[in-house]
Amino acid sequence: MIDQVKIPVIVNGAAGKMGREVVKAIAQAPDMTLMGAIDTSLEHQGKDAGELLDLGKPLGIPITNQLEPMLTFINQKIQRGVMVDFTHPSSVYNSVRNAIAYGIHPVVGTTGLSSEQIQNLADFADKASVGCLIIPNFLIGIILLQQAAMAASQYFDHVEIIELHHNQKADAPSGTAIQTAQMLATMGKNFNKQPVEETEKLLGARGSLTDNGIRIHSIRLPGLIAHQEVIFGSPGQIYTLRHDTSDRSCYMPGVLLAIRKVSQLKSLVYGLDKIL
Template sequence: MPADSAERSSGQPIPVVINGATGKMGREVVKAVSQAPDLNLLGVVGRTHIGEDVGEVVGIGPIEVPVTDDLQSLLLMTAQERQLGVMVDFTHPSLVYENIRAAIAYGVRPVVGTTGLSEAQILDLANFADKASMGCLIIPNFAIGMVLLQQAAIQASHYFDHVEIIELHHNQKADAPSGTAIATAALLSNLGKDYNPAAVSEHENIAGVRGGVVGDNIRIHSLRLPGLIAHQEVIFGAPGQVYTLRHDTTDRACYMPGVLLAIRKVLKLKSLVYGLEKIL
């Protein structure tokens, strides 16, 4: 029996460390993990509420897991468990690359929702995970509805030559465009099609008003406003018609089924996988 299967056959809960536990997404992950019978919330890392019971912080009552700011110690503790451990990361683009490398180095499987990694960083992490035969999941968006939107966009691209993407997020999001918008553009670009053939010679009177160009000439427009959570539109146009696909997040709880699925699936992987659609 493979080592992974042998360790999982014990039926003991999967040890989980949550990095970024006091942030908006991290709080939801704490609730979901602590309530899942097959998961064991081993520890949490946050920038605020250090020393406080994270259950009290997120509003579910005491669970005897204090908030710490020492990720390295928690990774070491997780590595010493007999069960294969998982680190869930919802932190900041400036921190996530080193967080993933540290987790892999300790033998802890990363499940990453933090966006902002460059293509070069993802490639480097993929090589690092391959050398360690370590599962790693980087998922720009954990919502099932977003996966369905992306699949619908792929189908629509067979019939429309013009498309642009608008992504809207809360004004505390540090990176733009969103990882989800970039992933959506990449999916469309991978079809080998040239989009948005020019009808006129365009000129921007104000730099950037036409958005950023990615992939095969696909423009992404980013909005940042208080009151928003996470939203995306993929708009296709053709003579006489416009076809709009839109996904709206009204509560971060919508991401939790995807997060829990990723925690369970990453233990079966031996390499880095990018995108929720790859594990559904």
């Protein structure tokens, strides 16, 4: 029997590094119930989500690659279901659009969506009156870093962003780095006016370039999780803001907050700071 009090949640990408943490957090949350664990990896099909995570007991939820039938089931039985997506940039758009079409509220941690795709999803969510959260980063620390960067940008005209992630991350730059650059762009100024004409001896040596002159550099190495630096410079001084993660469990308070908030929305909202 479905508990009508607890929030029913589907995790898409359940066998991935972030997906496993999400499944564990939902299993331990008193106000949530795991309804589905979706993953396309063949090696995990049919395995119990609890046994895969070594929780000490089965959850009675098998790993399956059948997302749409699960969305259909939730749509027919429950009106306030949530889908958390930590999958891949190549599949996230269709998964989120399908969830909205079935009246399931998406919480999206997968990055790599283009601006056009986000706008299309926003238009679709508006028409369906279904809340959707797209969150490049679920960490309070990153929000504080971005706020500090906004404050610093009033006094510095030169800034570059370095983001560092594990080498299994498929998209670059990271969604967090792009969001940070977008926030700095709202200051209405162009950064990094160069006194000389630069020449790259190797293509990409200076990183990617935003419309307002901010350079973003992406590093991918095993041993990293997720890290970001925003470096400001002016004659005689450097001001560096940095955030590091050492365990993926640090994302879970933000993920659980988003799950609790998304069903209260009627449109797409971008960024964790909008729901704090």
